[in-house]
Amino acid sequence: MLNLENKGKYIKANDCPIAATIDVIGGKWKPIIIWLLIQDVKRFGELHRSIPGIALKVMNRQLKELEADGIIIRTAYPEVPPRVEYALSEKGKTLTDIMKSLALWSTTNILESEKAD
């Protein structure tokens, strides 16, 4: 069981369960990808158009990593032209509340304080 009062030592960064989760969702574009897939299943090109700044190869690697971590599911349809869809897995859907918390925190603690500048 998780001991949230753990006062022990952390030899390796990954001994920290918080860091373990951030490893999964913390790629540069992963939060955006997950957020877009929370809203809807999306095709490859659709994702790419929704994130204009991202390089093709980078988007692909982030998608592969998310798939390897069981967060998203890739479905390729054997058609011509090919069609590939990306959807959140059940595990991925359990991230929804966390994503909302992270988004909410930044709007109240980062964006707000920038107004004061």
Added chain:
Amino acid sequence: MLNLENKGKYIKANDCPIAATIDVIGGKWKPIIIWLLIQDVKRFGELHRSIPGIALKVMNRQLKELEADGIIIRTAYPEVPPRVEYALSEKGKTLTDIMKSLALWSTTNILESEKAD
């Protein structure tokens, strides 16, 4: 107000409020540092001993970044030998629930699945 149903485009990664929060807490050792400081105010050496794997320079930079982001407060006491204490700020304390969520998610979705290997 935050539009959690935002279906717009993200030109830059940082347009994403989720990524903005991860930028703050996402350094390699920042989750551990924040977690330790949630439990208690700690001195520099005390932190260093609690995280044996971290290099001095790296820990210092992570602490400086956390301080710059308003998450922690550094207090130096003009004594000999010097004493420096690090504590969570009020803003930092608002991260507590998020940290617990992140820790809990990894224990149920990462550590559990590793057992199956």
Added chain:
DNA sequence: CGGTATCCGGCGGGATACTG
């Protein structure tokens, strides 16, 4: 349409030595 392959640069993180 949905990808690989190749090459590259920067930055975060690290080991070691030195200092107020």
Added chain:
DNA sequence: CAGTATCCCGCCGGATACCG
């Protein structure tokens, strides 16, 4: 005790060109 200074390196992310 609590830091800097210096040098180093691997990896993530990026631009461009090519492929099934």
